[in-house]
Amino acid sequence: MQVSSPIREPLIHGGKTLHDVSEDICRQVEAKPSTSWMIGFVIALAGLSIGAISVGLLLWDGIGVWGLNKTVGWAWDITNFVWWVGIGHAGTLISAVLLLFRQKWRMSINRAAEAMTIFAVICAAMFPALHMGRLWLGFYWALPLPNTFGSLWVNFNSPLLWDVFAISTYFSVSLVFWYVGLIPDFATIRDRATNKISKAIYGGLAMGWVGGAKHWSRYESISLILAGLATPLVLSVHTIVSMDFATSIIPGWHTTIFPPYFVSGAIFSGFAMVLTLMLITRRVFHLENYVTIQHIELMNIIIIVTGSIVGIAYITEFFIAWYSGVPGEQYAFINRATGPYWWAYATMMTANVISPQLFWIKKIRTSIVSTFILSIIVNIGMWFERFVIIVTSLHRDYLPSSWAMFYPTKHDVGVFLFSLGFFFTAYLLFSKYFPVINMAEVKSILKSDGEKK
Amino acid sequence: MEAGKNYLVGVFEDPDVILNATKSVRKEGVKVHEVFSPHAIHGIDDALGYKMSRLPIVSFLLGFTGTTLALFTITWMLGYDWPMIIGGKNFVSLPPFIPVTFEFTVLLAAHGMVLTFFVVSDLKPWGKPKRFDMRCTDDKYIMAIDLGENHKNKNEISKLLSETGASEVNEKNFE
Numbered sequence: 233m234q235v236s237s238p239i240r241e242p243l244i245h246g247g248k249t250l251h252d253v254s255e256d257i258c259r260q261v262e263a264k265p266s267t268s269w270m271i272g273f274v275i276a277l278a279g280l281s282i283g284a285i286s287v288g289l290l291l292w293d294g295i296g297v298w299g300l301n302k303t304v305g306w307a308w309d310i311t312n313f314v315w316w317v318g319i320g321h322a323g324t325l326i327s328a329v330l331l332l333f334r335q336k337w338r339m340s341i342n343r344a345a346e347a348m349t350i351f352a353v354i355c356a357a358m359f360p361a362l363h364m365g366r367l368w369l370g371f372y373w374a375l376p377l378p379n380t381f382g383s384l385w386v387n388f389n390s391p392l393l394w395d396v397f398a399i400s401t402y403f404s405v406s407l408v409f410w411y412v413g414l415i416p417d418f419a420t421i422r423d424r425a426t427n428k429i430s431k432a433i434y435g436g437l438a439m440g441w442v443g444g445a446k447h448w449s450r451y452e453s454i455s456l457i458l459a460g461l462a463t464p465l466v467l468s469v470h471t472i473v474s475m476d477f478a479t480s481i482i483p484g485w486h487t488t489i490f491p492p493y494f495v496s497g498a499i500f501s502g503f504a505m506v507l508t509l510m511l512i513t514r515r516v517f518h519l520e521n522y523v524t525i526q527h528i529e530l531m532n533i534i535i536i537v538t539g540s541i542v543g544i545a546y547i548t549e550f551f552i553a554w555y556s557g558v559p560g561e562q563y564a565f566i567n568r569a570t571g572p573y574w575w576a577y578a579t580m581m582t583a584n585v586i587s588p589q590l591f592w593i594k595k596i597r598t599s600i601v602s603t604f605i606l607s608i609i610v611n612i613g614m615w616f617e618r619f620v621i622i623v624t625s626l627h628r629d630y631l632p633s634s635w636a637m638f639y640p641t642k643h644d645v646g647v648f649l650f651s652l653g654f655f656f657t658a659y660l661l662f663s664k665y666f667p668v669i670n671m672a673e674v675k676s677i678l679k680s681d682g683e684k685k
Numbered sequence: 686m687e688a689g690k691n692y693l694v695g696v697f698e699d700p701d702v703i704l705n706a707t708k709s710v711r712k713e714g715v716k717v718h719e720v721f722s723p724h725a726i727h728g729i730d731d732a733l734g735y736k737m738s739r740l741p742i743v744s745f746l747l748g749f750t751g752t753t754l755a756l757f758t759i760t761w762m763l764g765y766d767w768p769m770i771i772g773g774k775n776f777v778s779l780p781p782f783i784p785v786t787f788e789f790t791v792l793l794a795a796h797g798m799v800l801t802f803f804v805v806s807d808l809k810p811w812g813k814p815k816r817f818d819m820r821c822t823d824d825k826y827i828m829a830i831d832l833g834e835n836h837k838n839k840n841e842i843s844k845l846l847s848e849t850g851a852s853e854v855n856e857k858n859f860e
Contacts, residue, residue: 440812
């Protein structure tokens with residue numbers, strides 16, 4: 233069945249046939265959950281439940297349960313928001329941008345990465361929603377609906393409103409893109425299903441797909457257009473997120489470098505999260521032939537590129553602060569590096585600038601253990617990047633008498649734990665009940681990019 | 686014979702074989718009902734004589750509607766219905782309206798196109814399509830030929846399918 237190319241490494245190893253692909257991917261959907269999956273699920277659900285207490289208290293008592301004060305009015309909430317949105321970006325980059333560039337290696341990882349995008353964006357949206365305090369009124373505050381609140385319409389000049397539109401469009405378009413890709417695979421599961429319940433559920437999800445040529449032709453055509461729409465969309469989302477800061481007049485925020493800097497940071501942290509998840513998924517579901525060392529190496533190369541862009545952005549930002557000659561701006565940056573939050577700045581610099589450079593060494597970027605450790609370090613670093621930008625710029629504002637420090641309360645931690653618990657619970661449910669690898673796409677490359685048996 | 690009832694189903698093992706088979710079968714004047722495959726086969730739409738999908742046009746028109754609608758609505762809301770002074774800026778200024786306009790364009794273009802795809806392809810959760818061979822979502826490539834629509838008889842078509850590389854030729858009848 234498979235032929236080998238003399239030039240390129242095959243993308244899928246193990247001499248798989250079409251039927252092997254269906255077997256390997258559907259096996260975990262059809263089998264009973266494994267012990268390691270159950271343990272992971274219980275831990276994730278525990279995090280979600282403990283966090284839910286904080287969310288409940290936050291809604292009951294108001295956002296005073298967070299450690300915010302008059303000077304630092306935004307802290308962990310917006311840090312978590314930007315961090316989660318950033319993580320989401322890798323999924324779209326893999327499924328849309330790599331599709332436009334015809335990078336076939338995306339096919340083994342796009343499904344899981346897109347799932348990660350969807351769950352990460354839900355986690356992100358949680359924070360502005362919770363920060364509103366009375367989230368049931370959020371629709372009236374955030375959407376241009378006729379209302380009786382005084383100023384009749386929402387402010388279309390505000391980046392916070394752009395965010396509402398950006399995040400909701402991004403979420404819903406990603407969801408649809410992901411679902412369209414899942415339809416042929418649901419059909420495969422439906423046709424293999426032996427019991428009535430799964431036949432009915434996967435049958436409904438497959439929407440009567442049977443793989444006719446006319447349908448495939450339309451499917452390919454809408455995938456391309458969706459990728460073309462999702463590419464500028466994903467870039468616009470983090471650009472708009474960065475404008476939440478860049479359009480304000482806070483020193484350290486008011487910079488034009490923010491959009492490209494945030495977008496590359498988003499891809500950087502997103503790829504790190506894809507690696508963290510894929511390395512575990514690959515191991516638990518025995519997908520070593522589908523997600524190969526080559527896939528891991530290519531993702532690590534993207535981490536070097538985006539990590540270096542982030543590093544340059546940090547240095548440029550510092551240089552421009554000095555070069556601007558604005559004392560407020562200069563102080564904001566000196567305070568970032570040497571002030572009371574120097575440790576957060578040092579963590580960010582080490583984790584985001586130095587650690588990705590280790591991937592220049594081939595041994596490190598092709599090793600699973602070092603990739604896994606570095607992927608977690610990168611995500612810790614990227615969380616601190618947002619914390620540094622937000623809190624250090626705010627805590628010493630224009631009026632020295634109002635300078636303050638931000639200390640998180642247990643409910644800051646609790647709500648963050650809630651989002652982490654949600655993310656992993658959702659990802660684990662996805663990986664158990666949905667096909668984690670796009671079978672239809674992988675089948676299409678077996679012949680051209682596979683290897684000889 | 687009535688159309689839509691009796692079919693001849695050729696089962697193929699390889700995408701290139703079914704692609705060539707489709708071309709030669711159609712050259713012989715046989716009308717192919719549809720080809721089913723576990724993944725997209727490049728060139729099969731040309732071989733079957735299908736025209737390019739017009740879904741991208743749908744997407745463009747809906748996107749254009751989104752742009753116009755968003756710009757019109759925002760301008761009307763902030764410029765005419767309830768003007769507000771925000772930082773002393775003009776009531777209607779284009780640059781800050783662009784992000785929301787862009788997002789709304791993408792929103793309508795993407796969702797409109799996908800919904801149109803579901804409707805024109807008759808994909809729905811309660812859909813019960815004709816199944817010619819259950820293996821076409823796993824590892825087999827299937828060519829279905831409606832005997833009611835063809836002048837050639839069953840044996841001739843069956844022979845043609847075997848000659849072009851079908852590993853099995855089955856008959857499928859729907860009541």
